Amino acid sequence: AQKVTQAQTEISVVEKEDVTLDCVYETRDTTYYLFWYKQPPSGELVFLIRRNSFDEQNEISGRYSWNFQKSTSSFNFTITASQVVDSAVYFCALTRTGGSYIPTFGRGTSLIVHP
Amino acid sequence: SQTIHQWPATLVQPVGSPLSLECTVEGTSNPNLYWYRQAAGRGLQLLFYSVGIGQISSEVPQNLSASRPQDRQFILSSKKLLLSDSGFYLCAWSVTGEQPQHFGDGTRLSIL
Numbered sequence: 001a002q003k004v005t006q007a008q009t010e011i012s013v014v015e016k017e018d019v020t021l022d023c024v025y026e027t028r029d030t031t032y033y034l035f036w037y038k039q040p041p042s043g044e045l046v047f048l049i050r051r052n053s054f055d056e057q058n059e060i061s062g063r064y065s066w067n068f069q070k071s072t073s074s075f076n077f078t079i080t081a082s083q084v085v086d087s088a089v090y091f092c093a094l095t096r097t098g099g100s101y102i103p104t105f106g107r108g109t110s111l112i113v114h115p
Numbered sequence: 116s117q118t119i120h121q122w123p124a125t126l127v128q129p130v131g132s133p134l135s136l137e138c139t140v141e142g143t144s145n146p147n148l149y150w151y152r153q154a155a156g157r158g159l160q161l162l163f164y165s166v167g168i169g170q171i172s173s174e175v176p177q178n179l180s181a182s183r184p185q186d187r188q189f190i191l192s193s194k195k196l197l198l199s200d201s202g203f204y205l206c207a208w209s210v211t212g213e214q215p216q217h218f219g220d221g222t223r224l225s226i227l
Contacts, residue, residue: 033213035215035216037216037218042220043203043205043220043221043223044205044218044219044220044221045159045205045207045216045218046218047215047216047217050214050215091158091159095212095213096212097213102161102164102174102212103161103212103216105158105159105161106158107157107158108158108159
């Protein structure tokens with residue numbers, strides 16, 4: 001069975017601080033995909049990134065960066081110089097390859113960025 | 116480009132009344148479709164998913180049902196709503212299970 005753990009229920013920071021959202025996963029599969037989604041207060045989830053299990057290179061997109069480490073089964077998300085608009089719930093998810101259609105989501109981390 | 120429409124945005128219903136939430140996708144064919152529920156302050160609970168017309172898989176036994184009468188239409192229904200059915204309902208689609216999911220704007224359902 002797959003499992004995604006986002007141990008941080010809520011994080012509160014002040015604008016311009018860097019913040020890292022943790023994601024730890026469990027799977028017996030050797031190939032899989034990991035995702036991050038953002039849910040702003042308006043409610044809709046927005047896809048941020050997908051990473052396959054063979055690609056452990058870190059990725060940077062503007063102020064966002066992702067650190068994938070298979071050795072620790074983690075896929076952490078860092079926001080540099082946080083802004084109020086980053087306030088949202090962030091979900092990490094895991095999907096098997098080879099035909100499974102059911103993603104496993106973590107419970108989400110609520111990030112509050114204060115001005 | 117692909118778009119997903121979900122309606123209504125908000126709904127207030129009395130206990131025991133029926134429910135019908137609709138979701139349609141445009142710009143793609145044979146998408147995987149999903150219904151999620153999110154209780155206040157909680158994570159996402161997958162309710163139903165469909166990989167094709169007439170194919171529905173239920174993840175959690177409950178008071179709800181889903182149907183896919185057309186390729187890009189996914190409907191969530193209930194014959195008699197319970198108080199516990201309150202929540203935020205999200206429809207999503209993906210090309211395959213390995214691809215990202217794309218979510219609708221959601222429906223906030225309040226049961227009185």
